Amino acid sequence: MKEVEVTVLRYDPEKDENSRFDSFNIEAKKNMTVLDSLFLIVEDQDPTLSFRCACRLGMCGSCGMLINGRGRLACRTKIEDLGEKVLVQPMRNQTVIKDLAVNMDKFFKNWEKVKPYFVPKEDTDEFSVIPPSSGRREIIDENQDCITCGLCYQSCDAVAIRGDDFIGPAALSRAYNLIADERDGARAERLDLVTEEDGAFGCHSFGACVEVCPKGIKPMVTIQKLKIKKLKKAIGLKW
Ligand code: FES
Known part of the structure; x- marks a missing residue:
């Protein structure tokens, strides 16, 4: 066991005029996560x-936070990998409900904007299967595991600069999965939708989304693929 100082940014919009940092000393056991340490603080020091x-x-x-300055899942981040001082702050680009809990409405409104559901073509069996051996699934395999944690959204400088005028990396990545699916009846409409002013072309390729994704997804790369598809569609090439 080693003693670790966990500092948390505190803010209750209903009571506090300003945010403040509170520090807590905890005894960190082997393999303890940042989430475990927060539970320990609630149990022993500040409910x-x-x-x-x-x-x-x-x-x-649901446990996305800024931990030592980087977006991470608190339940997957071990204290022993962070040193003796741990700084925990709420995710950026979203309003704080209280302390580390943020309001994710903005994130999910953007998710809704891209029509994030499969629309079957009239002449296609909705349940038609893409055989794993066909290679067609590999196009989207790397994006499949999104857990909508919002870490890419919170790290995105385009979101920070443009706010609601940019759909954001997670929703654009989701849209790509559907656009790349030949069975989807709304792919053309969806491609136009996500390449409007608030869409893919708003990405400046900063790449923070790729760095923070806990599932190894690369939204920035996917967004470039959306741009290419749109350009091909615009000049009449197969996309
Ligand atoms: S509590 Fe961390 S991802 Fe579910």
Whole structure:
């Protein structure tokens, strides 16, 4: 066990005029995660500390936070990998509900904007299967595991600069998966939708989304593929 100082940015918009940093000393056991340390603080030192989590397994995407300056899932980040001082802040680009819990409405409104659901073609069986051996699934395989944690959105400088005028990396990546699916009846409409002013061309390729994604997805790369598809469509090439 080693003693670690966990500093948390605190803010309750209903009570506080300004945010503040509170530090807590904890005894960190081997393999303890940042999420474990927050539970320990709530149990032993300050029951008013607020944060969000559910699965504790890196699957639900609800424990995204800024940990030592980098967007990470608290349940997948071990204290021993961070040193003796840990700084925990809420995700950027979203408003704080309280302490580390943020309002993700903006993120999910953008998700909704891209029509994030499959629209079957009239002449296609909605359940038609793409055989794994065909190679066609590989086009989207690398984007499949998105858990909508919002870490890419919070790290995105285009979102920080343009706010609601940019759809953001997660939703654009989701749109690509559907556009790349030949069975989808709304791919052309969707491609036009996500390459409007607030869409793919707003990405400046900063690449922070690629660095922070806990699932190894590369939204910046996918967004470039959307741009290429749009250009091909515009000049009448197969896209
Ligand atoms: S609690 Fe579900 S991803 Fe961390």
